[in-house]
Amino acid sequence: xxxxxxxxxxxxxRLLGAGARALRAARAELKRAGLPPLEWYDILVALxxxxxxxxxxxxSVIGIEQYNLSRLLSRMQRAGLxxxxxxxxxxxxxxxxLSDEGIACRAAMWPAYAAAxxxxxxxxxxxxxxxxxxxxxxxxx
Numbered sequence: 140x141x142x143x144x145x146x147x148x149x150x151x152x153r154l155l156g157a158g159a160r161a162l163r164a165a166r167a168e169l170k171r172a173g174l175p176p177l178e179w180y181d182i183l184v185a186l187x188x189x190x191x192x193x194x195x196x197x198x199s200v201i202g203i204e205q206y207n208l209s210r211l212l213s214r215m216q217r218a219g220l221x222x223x224x225x226x227x228x229x230x231x232x233x234x235x236x237l238s239d240e241g242i243a244c245r246a247a248m249w250p251a252y253a254a255a256x257x258x259x260x261x262x263x264x265x266x267x268x269x270x271x272x273x274x275x276x277x278x279x280x
Contacts, residue, residue, distance in 0.1 A: 154279075157259075165255035172251040175218075175244065178203070178211055180252055183220065183237065183245035191236035193226060220244050 143151070166177050185200045186192060192200070198208050212235060215221045220241035226232030237245070260269060 161255065161259040164259050165252055168251040168255045169248060172248075174248050174251055175220075177252075178207075179215060179220070180245065180248045182208075182211060182215065183241055183248070186221065186235060186237045187242065187245055191224075191234040193232055194235060197235055215241070 162177065169175070169177055169180070181201045181203075182197065185197060189200065194205070194208060194212065198205055201208075203211070212221060212223065216223055218240075219238055222236050222238050223233050224236070226234050260272075264272060
């Protein structure tokens, strides 16, 4: 087995560290504003962008484990943010869609999320650096 080069390990550590700090910042901004958790935002925005989805498709879009997704969707359904309905033509399947409250909640969460993005990236990098970072991350994503 090949061992990654030292600079590759350093890049890995910094990538994971930057991601963890960015997520902490987003969670803190949402909490400070009294809004739902970041994971809810990810689900709401995925449904807003793609329309109704089967849970398995939503799972692949947001990269969350099935058991966590089921738990989150149940909470979000109780909060009135999503509607879970039978899938037409598939008696065992379900479709998850946004409710009007879910659309409003996603919109209310955006300013706090945007503030975290601004503080984590935009305030630290100039436009050319952001373009370069986006290009580099595309290669490893």
